[in-house]
Amino acid sequence: MKLFDDLKYIGNNTSLSFFDEVWHCTCFVTRASTEKMELVIQQPHIQDGIIMGYTNLDAYVISEEELYRDFRLVLEDGTLQDMTPTEEEKREDEERLKKITEHFDKIIE
Numbered sequence: 238m239k240l241f242d243d244l245k246y247i248g249n250n251t252s253l254s255f256f257d258e259v260w261h262c263t264c265f266v267t268r269a270s271t272e273k274m275e276l277v278i279q280q281p282h283i284q285d286g287i288i289m290g291y292t293n294l295d296a297y298v299i300s301e302e303e304l305y306r307d308f309r310l311v312l313e314d315g316t317l318q319d320m321t322p323t324e325e326e327k328r329e330d331e332e333r334l335k336k337i338t339e340h341f342d343k344i345i346e
Contacts, residue, residue, distance in 0.1 A: 239326060240264070241310065244278070245317055248307030253297065258283075259311055263291060266298060272338055274330070275300050278308075301330075 240262040246253045253260075260278045267274055275298050279291045299307075301322075309317035322330075 239322070240276070241304075241308075241320065243311040244304075244308040245311050246307060247309055247317070248303070250307070253307075260308065261291075262304070263296070267337060268298075272334075272341055273300070274334060274337070276304055278304075 242259075242261045244260045244262070246260060248254065258280050261281055262276045263279050264277045265274050266277055277296050277298055279293070279296045281288045282290055282292050305320055305322070308320065310320055312318055
C-alpha cells in the first residue's frame with residue numbers, strides 16, 4: 238500500500254465527485270473490526286499555489302481497491318495515469334498486514 242499525491246477522482250460517488258480538485262492520500266488507518274488497512278484521502282488546502290495543509294473537513298476513508306479503481310494520478314502535463322501496485326508493493330503490504338495482525342493477536346492473548 239502506498240500514499241499518493243495529486244490524484245483525480247473518476248468514480249461515481251457523488252460526495253467525492255462533487256469536488257473538482259486533486260486529492261492526496263494522507264495516511265493509513267486500520268479498521269478495528271476487520272484489521273484491514275485502508276487509506277485516508279483529503280483535499281489539500283492550497284493558497285497562492287502553496288499547499289498549506291489539510292482542513293480535515295473533507296477526509297474520507299477508502300480501501301486500496303477503491304483507490305486503484307476510482308482514482309488516477311495527475312501527471313505534470315495534466316494527463317491522468319492508472320496506478321497499479323508492483324509485486325514488491327503487494328509483498329510489502331502483506332508483510333505489514335501480517336505484523337499488524339500478529340500485534341493485535343498478542344494484545345488479545
